[in-house]
Amino acid sequence: MEDMILYDRLQFAFTITFHYIFPQLTMGLSLIIVYFKGQFLRTQIEKYNDAAKFFMKIFAVNFTMGVITGIPMEFQFGTNWAKFSELTGGIIGQTLAMEGLFSFFLESSFLVLFIFGEKLMGPKLHFLTAFLVFLGSWASGYFILATNAWMQHPVGYEILENGKYVLKNFSALFSNPWLLPAFLHNQMASLVTSSFVVASIGAFYLLNKSHLEFGKLFLKTGVVFGLVSSLLVAFPTGDWNAKNVAKYQPAAFAAMEGIFETEHAGSEIVLIGQPNMVEKKLDNKIAVPNVLSFLTYQDWNKQILGMDRFPEEELPTNVPGLYYSYHIMVGLGTIFIGVMALAFFFLLRKKLFHIRPLLWGIMVLAPFAYIANITGWYVAELGRQPYLVYGLLQTSEGVSPTVSSGNTLFTLLGFIGLYILLGILFLVLVGKTIYKGPVVQNH
Numbered sequence: 001m002e003d004m005i006l007y008d009r010l011q012f013a014f015t016i017t018f019h020y021i022f023p024q025l026t027m028g029l030s031l032i033i034v035y036f037k038g039q040f041l042r043t044q045i046e047k048y049n050d051a052a053k054f055f056m057k058i059f060a061v062n063f064t065m066g067v068i069t070g071i072p073m074e075f076q077f078g079t080n081w082a083k084f085s086e087l088t089g090g091i092i093g094q095t096l097a098m099e100g101l102f103s104f105f106l107e108s109s110f111l112v113l114f115i116f117g118e119k120l121m122g123p124k125l126h127f128l129t130a131f132l133v134f135l136g137s138w139a140s141g142y143f144i145l146a147t148n149a150w151m152q153h154p155v156g157y158e159i160l161e162n163g164k165y166v167l168k169n170f171s172a173l174f175s176n177p178w179l180l181p182a183f184l185h186n187q188m189a190s191l192v193t194s195s196f197v198v199a200s201i202g203a204f205y206l207l208n209k210s211h212l213e214f215g216k217l218f219l220k221t222g223v224v225f226g227l228v229s230s231l232l233v234a235f236p237t238g239d240w241n242a243k244n245v246a247k248y249q250p251a252a253f254a255a256m257e258g259i260f261e262t263e264h265a266g267s268e269i270v271l272i273g274q275p276n277m278v279e280k281k282l283d284n285k286i287a288v289p290n291v292l293s294f295l296t297y298q299d300w301n302k303q304i305l306g307m308d309r310f311p312e313e314e315l316p317t318n319v320p321g322l323y324y325s326y327h328i329m330v331g332l333g334t335i336f337i338g339v340m341a342l343a344f345f346f347l348l349r350k351k352l353f354h355i356r357p358l359l360w361g362i363m364v365l366a367p368f369a370y371i372a373n374i375t376g377w378y379v380a381e382l383g384r385q386p387y388l389v390y391g392l393l394q395t396s397e398g399v400s401p402t403v404s405s406g407n408t409l410f411t412l413l414g415f416i417g418l419y420i421l422l423g424i425l426f427l428v429l430v431g432k433t434i435y436k437g438p439v440v441q442n443h
Contacts, residue, residue, distance in 0.1 A: 007408040008080040008399050013381075014412060015072050017374055018419050022066035024373045027141050027187060028194025029059050030134035032225060037127045046440075051217060052130065054438035055198070056114055059133075061429050063111060065422065072415065080408060084388050084398030090166045091157060092147045095173060099143035107136030141190070142183055149179040151389050152380065153248050165389070181244055182380070185237035188229045189376055192336060193369040195226030199343075200366035201434055203359040211437040216353055219362070223347055227340040234333055239295070245383065246296050249390060251310040252383030255319045256326040257292060258282050262306040266290030266299075270327075275320045280308070317385040317395075325378035332372040339365060 036052035039045070074096075077085045110132040118126045150157075156172025157165045167173065199222025205215030246253040254260075258270045260280045269292040273285030293302040307315055316322050339361055346352040353359075384390050388398045 003405040004403070004408065005396055005399055007405045007412060008403075009395070011080060011408055011412040011415065012073070012076055015069065015076065015415055015419075016377075018423070019066065019069040019073060020374060020377060021370060022062045022069065023137070023141070024190040024193045024370065025197060026059055026062045026066060027137045028191035028225075028229070029055055029062070029197070030130075030137045031191060032194055032198055032221065033059065034127075034130050034134045035221070035225075037130045041123055041127050047213060047217060047438075050438045050440055051214060051221075053118075054214075054433075056111075056130075057433050058197075058430055060111060060115060061426065061433070063107070065426050067108075068422065069419070080400055080403055081388075081398050082400040082403075084393070087163055087393060087398070088165050088389060090164060091150060091173075094167065094170075095143045095147040095150070099140050099147075103136045103139035103143060105136075107133055107140060110136065138187060141186060145183045145186060146173055146176070146179055148380070149176045149182055152182075152384055153178040153244075154389050154392055165392075178244055178248065181237060181240035185233065185241050185376075188232040188237050189373050191225060191229035192233055192333075193373055195222045195229055195340075196336075196362070196366045196369040198222035199226055200363040203363040204434070205437070206353055207356065207359050207363070214438050219352065219359075220347060222362075223340060223343045223352070226336070227344045230333065230336040230340050234337065238330075238333070243296060246304070249383055250305055251307065251314050252316055252322070254305060254307045254310070255316045255322050256379060256383060257304075258285070258323050259292075259304060259306040261308050262303065264303065266293035266301045267296075267304040268292060269295065272327075275323050277319060313386065316382055318382050322379060322382040325375040325382060329372050329375040329379060332368055332375075336365070336369065336372070 033052050033055050036048045036055070040048035040052065110129045113121070114126065114129040114133060117129065121129070150173060153176060154165075155176050156167060156169035158168045159165055198218050202215045202218030202220070202222055205211045206219065242253070245256070257267075258273055258275060259267060260275075260282065266289065268287040268289045270282060270285055270287045273282035273287070276283045290300045293304060294300050296302070296304065307319070339358075343352055343358060343362060346355055346358065386394055386396075388395050
């Protein structure tokens with residue numbers, strides 16, 4: 001049984017990690033495309049329109065890959081997690097159906113119109129298609145996060161005699177206190193990824209001495225969007241999320257912060273340390289006293305419960321994984337703020353385009369934005385364990401009893417092989433698009 005749960009979780013973790021490479025770019029990039037189209041409408045300068053169409057090509061490849069890799073996850077609800085689907089389908093089925101019916105069709109329909117319909121529609125309607133693609137991609141994120149928020153903090157439900165969960169209050173799904181902070185944090189994080197991708201393409205053009213006009217435009221745009229979104233990821237959205245975890249999932253909060261023992265007064269914030277699960281302590285830790293209590297409760301001496309105050313079965317099942325994911329996410333987020341602030345400073349002084357080490361730094365950091373996003377999701381999902389629905393339905397109660405661990409492992413290996421090929425295809429397509437650069441229209 002333990003092997004079956006492990007392989008089911010590994011398969012879903014692998015497929016959703018690979019899948020989320022794509023929507024984290026499209027959600028943020030859709031806003032930057034709207035910005036470029038808006039600038040074109042305002043100024044009638046063609047380079048903005050060319051920039052919007054260039055990034056919509058990259059958007060379209062990402063969107064297609066997102067659809068291809070998203071479909072297997074839906075099937076896994078029926079194959080590997082049939083009991084979970086049977087018990088909670090009356091609730092999560094509603095938000096997932098809304099995501100498919102409303103946002104996916106909105107996004108895909110207007111994406112086609114944006115790519116093929118510019119000459120037919122004219123500038124204003126073409127801008128509207130870009131805005132509706134943006135609206136669809138953000139609505140998609142909202143409905144997915146509404147699903148996840150219910151699993152993290154279940155509200156508005158009742159349990160029938162047969163054990164099934166049904167929705168008692170539809171509006172509670174969307175007024176869930178977990179939803180808005182998680183959604184805003186997720187969207188700002190996706191904008192960080194998109195900003196770094198846009199800025200890194202600009203840096204690549206400047207370092208390569210090709211498409212220089214677009215290189216400067218992309219770098220400037222990416223740095224401005226990147227600085228704003230990097231700051232917003234940390235505060236207020238990240239701070240708001242952390243306070244929610246402390247309030248609703250205190251055992252997960254203790255684990256992600258590395259608090260093994262409850263301190264009598266204020267809690268220290270750990271900068272560096274390695275969880276020692278045998279001796280129940282952090283090895284080689286560097287910490288600042290009382291800061292965590294102040295950040296969480298605005299009280300230097302407020303007590304925060306450690307893992308010693310919770311039953312073993314209530315603690316996250318992978319404390320080191322949760323702790324390291326959280327600290328990687330926060331550490332990278334801090335680096336992003338520093339790099340984007342430095343780049344913005346030199347941008348204001350009109351020196352950014354000529355500082356090669358900083359251009360290299362921006363270009364190299366682009367993959368790390370993806371890592372920060374994915375580790376952020378690991379924090380949310382590892383923190384919820386050992387539950388599928390926090391406090392109600394344990395992971396061991398949601399697996400399919402008839403699917404063997406051997407079948408799951410076999411299909412996992414199949415997914416790994418297939419996704420490696422898809423990943424190579426994706427890199428080739430996007431790489432060729434970037435190398436070719438924006439197509440400048442003759443007017």
